[in-house]
Amino acid sequence: MSIKKHIPNSITCCNLISGCIAxxxxxxxxxxxxxxxxxxGAVFDFFDGMSARALHVSSPIGKELDSLADDVTFGVxxxxxLFSQLLVLDLPSALxxxxxxxxxxxxxxxxxxxxxxxxxxxxxxxxxGFIGMPTPANALFWGSLIISCSDxxxxxxxxxxxxxxxxxxxSWLLISExxxxxxxxxxxxxxxxxxxxxxxxxxxxxxxxxIINSGFKGLLQPWWIIIALYVLVSIISNxxxxxxxx
Numbered sequence: 001m002s003i004k005k006h007i008p009n010s011i012t013c014c015n016l017i018s019g020c021i022a023x024x025x026x027x028x029x030x031x032x033x034x035x036x037x038x039x040x041g042a043v044f045d046f047f048d049g050m051s052a053r054a055l056h057v058s059s060p061i062g063k064e065l066d067s068l069a070d071d072v073t074f075g076v077x078x079x080x081x082l083f084s085q086l087l088v089l090d091l092p093s094a095l096x097x098x099x100x101x102x103x104x105x106x107x108x109x110x111x112x113x114x115x116x117x118x119x120x121x122x123x124x125x126x127x128x129g130f131i132g133m134p135t136p137a138n139a140l141f142w143g144s145l146i147i148s149c150s151d152x153x154x155x156x157x158x159x160x161x162x163x164x165x166x167x168x169x170x171s172w173l174l175i176s177e178x179x180x181x182x183x184x185x186x187x188x189x190x191x192x193x194x195x196x197x198x199x200x201x202x203x204x205x206x207x208x209x210x211i212i213n214s215g216f217k218g219l220l221q222p223w224w225i226i227i228a229l230y231v232l233v234s235i236i237s238n239x240x241x242x243x244x245x246x
Contacts, residue, residue, distance in 0.1 A: 005057040007055060008055065009048075009059075009061070011044050011051055012066050014044045015041045015042075015044035015066075016041075016065075016068065016069035016072055016073065018037045018038070018044060018073055019041050019069060019072035019073030019077050020072060022035075022038045022073065023072070025037065026078075029084045029087075029088070031147045031150070032147055032217065034080070034081050035140075035143035035144065035147060035220045036220065038077055038078065041069075041073035041074070042073070042140075045069070045070060045074075048062075067114075067117040067120075070113075070117055071114045074136050074138065075112075075113030075114060075117075075139075076113075077139065078143055079108075079110040081142055082106040082146065083103050083104065083106040085150065086105075086163060090157045091160055092157065108167065108168070109138070109170065113138065113174060116132055116133075116175050117135060129179055129180060130181075131178070131179055131180070132173060132176045132177070132180070133227075133231060134182075137230060137231075138170055138227075140223040140224075140226075141223060141228070142170070143220070143223070144220055144221055144222065144225075144227075147220050148222070148224060173231065178231075179234065179238050180231065180234035181234055183196055183199075183200070195233060195237055199230065199233060202229070206222045207219065207222060209222075
C-alpha cells in the first residue's frame with residue numbers, strides 16, 4: 001500500500017518536470033521542443049487521475065499537486081513560448097523605452113491559468129464538462145499557433161498588439177462561464193455523444209492531413225485550429241441547447 005499510494009503523485013511530478021523542461025526550451029526560443037514536452041505533460045496529466053481512481057488512492061495532496069503541475073505545464077510553459085516570441089517582434093518606435101518590459105505581459109496568461117485551476121478544484125459543476133476553457137487546451141493553442149505562424153508574425157509590426165489582444169481573450173476564456181464539452185463518455189453510443197464523436201473525427205482528419213503535408217512537425221502545428229474549433233463548437237452547441245430549453 002505504501003508504494004501504491006505514491007504512484008499517482010509520481011506521475012503528477014512527471015507532468016511537473018515535463019512543464020519545467022518545456023519552459024526551458026521556450027526560453028531558448030525552441031517552440032517545437034517546448035510544445036512536445038507540453039504534450040508529454042498532458043499525457044502524464046491524463047494518467048495521474050486515472051491511476052488515482054484505479055488504485056483508490058486519491059488524496060487532497062494529490063489534488064493540490066496536480067494543480068501546481070498543471071499551472072507549470074499548461075500555464076507557465078505556454079506563457080514562456082509567447083514571451084519568447086514577443087521578444088523578437090518589432091514594436092512601434094514610440095514604445096522603444098518599454099520594449100524590454102512589454103513581453104512580460106505574456107505571464108498574465110499564467111496567472112489566469114492558476115485562477116482557472118483554483119476555480120476548477122472548487123466548482124462541482126465540472127464533473128462531465130468544463131466551465132471555461134481547460135488549461136491544456138489553451139497551452140496546445142498557443143504552442144501550435146507560435147510554431148505554425150512564427151514567420152508570418154515576424155513579418156508585420158502589428159502582430160505584437162495582435163498577440164497581446166489574443167492572449168487577453170484566451171485568458172478571459174479560461175475563467176469564463178462558457179460551458180465547454182469534455183471528452184468524457186457515460187456510454188459509447190452515438191446518441192448523446194454526437195458532438196464528441198464528430199469533434200474527435202474532425203480533429204483526427206485535421207491532424208492526419210497536417211502530418212501528411214508536413215511530416216512530424218505537422219503533429220504539432222494544427223492544434224490551434226482544433227482548439228479554436230473546440231471553443232466555437234462549445235459556444236454554438238450551448239446556444240442551441242439554450243434555444244431548445246426555451
